[in-house]
Amino acid sequence: MTAMESAGGDGLPVRGLHVSVDADGNLDAWERFIREALPREGVNLLVLEVNYAYDYRSYPQVAERDALTREDVMRITSACRDVGIEPVPQMNCLGHQSWRGRSFGLLRAFPEFDERPDIPQDADQDALYCRSYCPLHPQVHEVVFGLMDELAEVFGAEQFHVGMDEVFLIAEDQCPRCAGKDPAELFAGEVSALANHLADRGVTTWMWGDRFINAEQFPTGKWEGSANGTWPAIDAVPTDIVICDWHYERAFETPAFFAEKGFGVVTCPWQKEDVALEELDIMRRLRERSDRALGMLQTTWCGFDAFVRAYNGELDPERRRSRNALGAANCFRTLFAALRGE
Numbered sequence: 576m577t578a579m580e581s582a583g584g585d586g587l588p589v590r591g592l593h594v595s596v597d598a599d600g601n602l603d604a605w606e607r608f609i610r611e612a613l614p615r616e617g618v619n620l621l622v623l624e625v626n627y628a629y630d631y632r633s634y635p636q637v638a639e640r641d642a643l644t645r646e647d648v649m650r651i652t653s654a655c656r657d658v659g660i661e662p663v664p665q666m667n668c669l670g671h672q673s674w675r676g677r678s679f680g681l682l683r684a685f686p687e688f689d690e691r692p693d694i695p696q697d698a699d700q701d702a703l704y705c706r707s708y709c710p711l712h713p714q715v716h717e718v719v720f721g722l723m724d725e726l727a728e729v730f731g732a733e734q735f736h737v738g739m740d741e742v743f744l745i746a747e748d749q750c751p752r753c754a755g756k757d758p759a760e761l762f763a764g765e766v767s768a769l770a771n772h773l774a775d776r777g778v779t780t781w782m783w784g785d786r787f788i789n790a791e792q793f794p795t796g797k798w799e800g801s802a803n804g805t806w807p808a809i810d811a812v813p814t815d816i817v818i819c820d821w822h823y824e825r826a827f828e829t830p831a832f833f834a835e836k837g838f839g840v841v842t843c844p845w846q847k848e849d850v851a852l853e854e855l856d857i858m859r860r861l862r863e864r865s866d867r868a869l870g871m872l873q874t875t876w877c878g879f880d881a882f883v884r885a886y887n888g889e890l891d892p893e894r895r896r897s898r899n900a901l902g903a904a905n906c907f908r909t910l911f912a913a914l915r916g917e
């Protein structure tokens with residue numbers, strides 16, 4: 576039996592936590608947290624956003640400094656499995672390939688994959704947000720699939736999160752391959768390529784849902800929904816994908832939208848406890864009429880180290896940089912108490 580089959584009293588099979596793996600992280604603290612805190616809270620699935628913080632053998636040139644080794648990953652996945660938690664690796668595909676203009680591992684090693692190589696590495700964060708790789712570059716999938724296969728293999732993954740959120744650089748006029756193309760067709764093509772590749776290996780694809788939500792249909796704004804023409808892609812991708820429907824400021828009825836389109840869906844809160852509880856309520860009501868309502872995935876957005884320290888009461892609440900981690904840790908405790916029926 577996999578962790579996802581052991582549903583709780585309300586029948587929601589996914590009670591998940593999403594963390595971003597830090598290179599050079601505190602493995603001892605992570606392992607203790609996984610073995611002691613997560614079972615106590617009732618977590619049964621842990622998404623570990625690894626990206627390039629793994630010591631890849633297929634393309635060593637993409638790995639971040641102080642990346643996790645194979646032994647580090649085995650230690651984390653063993654801890655998870657010992658306590659009935661399914662570890663799910665994540666590598667951001669398409670978007671989120673840079674921060675503050677500076678390319679992450681893939682585009683640093685293969686700058687020719689950049690959808691907008693004309694944007695300088697010191698570009699303003701607010702103007703650029705994040706780089707994308709070009710989904711039509713003839714060599715990009717050979718590399719991306721190689722990295723995904725390696726990460727899935729070392730995790731022993733049955734499920735793999737491909738990211739795909741907040742893709743703003745797509746169908747750019749400056750890209751000789753993508754200029755003039757429909758962003759929805761390009762987005763659907765990339766989602767389908769990744770999902771079909773994983774399905775061929777018996778692995779289920781997970782991804783963020785924002786680019787599938789029409790921001791004019793649901794008043795989500797341009798981050799949690801799509802105002803850049805990608806949303807019609809939802810009718811052109813395989814439906815055996817689990818959608819991670821993230822909404823941090825207020826709850827929406829979008830899980831029903833995804834379920835009615837044929838997708839499994841989990842709702843993802845962040846820091847606001849009242850929003851998380853309302854989202855849980857929406858998910859529980861949807862579960863009464865749809866098996867595609869799978870559960871909840873708490874997000875953290877502070878790095879695994881900081882989240883563990885916040886959860887353990889080791890961060891100074893007066894420090895400004897502690898706030899995100901403490902907010903997420905408080906929301907996590909509240910959400911999981913509610914999931915346990917407390």
Ligand SMILES: [Zn+2]
Pocket residue numbers: 690708709710711712746747750751752753754
């Ligand atoms: Zn392109």
